[in-house]
Amino acid sequence: MPRVAPARLAAALLGALALAGCNLLPAAGPYSAELRNPRTQDADGVGYKLVPVTANVVRVLAQEEAEGLIGTFRNDRKPIPDVKIGIGDVVSVTLFEASSGGLFIPEEAASRDGNFVTLPDQQVDSSGDISVPYAGQVKAAGLRPEQVQNAIVAHLNNRAIEPQAVVTVKDQRSSTVTVLGEVGTPVKFPLTSSGERVLDAISRAGATPSKDYDMFVTLQRGGRDATISFRRLVREPANNIYLQPNDTLYIYARARTYLAFGASGKQGQFAFNDDTVSLSEAIGQAEGLNDGQADPQSVFLFRLEGRETLRRMGVDVSDTTEERVPTIYTVNYREPTGFLLTTKLPMHNKDVVYAANAGSVEITKFLNLVLLGATTAESMAHTDTYLYGPN
Structure with a gap:
């Protein structure tokens, strides 16, 4: 059997390691440098947008979250319905x-x-x-x-x-409202000139939410629709708007979740425990960032964001016609403002939070592999001496 030169073997191992670079090292996800490198952003044709979390970004997202029913339908001409005679009455x-x-x-x-x-x-x-x-x-x-x-x-x-x-x-058969979904009795009823509000219609149908933060109300009107949580509808009277002829209310329950990966205290799927959850609350629920592993400058939120929402933030979306654009928000928790901003950044259902490793962690992994290669070479040298004797 030919003898293997230990020094040559160690050099080969180190060379292979250097050629493979970081891709040979174990990791829970992409490295922060890869996410931030414009040349790798569209490597798979996804075309995601990288958006640093700023005060303007948080303002746009919070404003969108706060619109509710009153925001979508505020331009309707009359709050109390103008009930008129219709065909079939x-x-x-x-x-x-x-x-x-x-x-x-x-x-x-x-x-x-x-x-x-x-x-x-x-x-x-x-x-x-x-x-x-x-x-x-x-x-x-x-x-x-x-x-x-x-x-x-x-x-x-x-x-x-x-x-x-x-x-x-x-x-009256023409100026009606329909209530469907997870209710006691789906109902279609006529509006009166005194006016009925959203909660009036829900009470007629007998909705009994077990977890009101997981119960949602969608109002469809004239080709538009808006959704709000039941808890928020009760909490904010301004969203308990007057119904209009031919409105449809759809009541449904949906358990919302998000995923946490990388250098957070816990990884996995987490449930929302309120009708609104901020990014800082979501990270806290995942037991924060791992003090010995995470890079606080490299926390990322993955989401399919609305094209119009991105445009309002000042993001260039001229290269896509998709209504939902793959987006990665970046947060710097090294700065105190990172904590303040993310208390106002609302989470969405199916969001993904990813905390990247610090650079020192990757160096440690690399040195451990180098040490493993050197130890393997030394062990083989001892084996050679035992089998073939000293040179």
């Missing part, structure tokens, strides 16, 4: 005349109580009209009852004796 029409002998009150009916007649209930037809004797087809859809009353009187003025009309909606 059932209405009742009562006609009055000043004296008997007119179109609706015959002479022989003069002794009865009141000079009026109530027409049979009728449904607003597909053209939006109702039918009134001697007035013909009268437009009703899109109008308030008093407007329909005035239209009927205008049609009858030259024929009846000082006519008056009262229009009443008996069954």
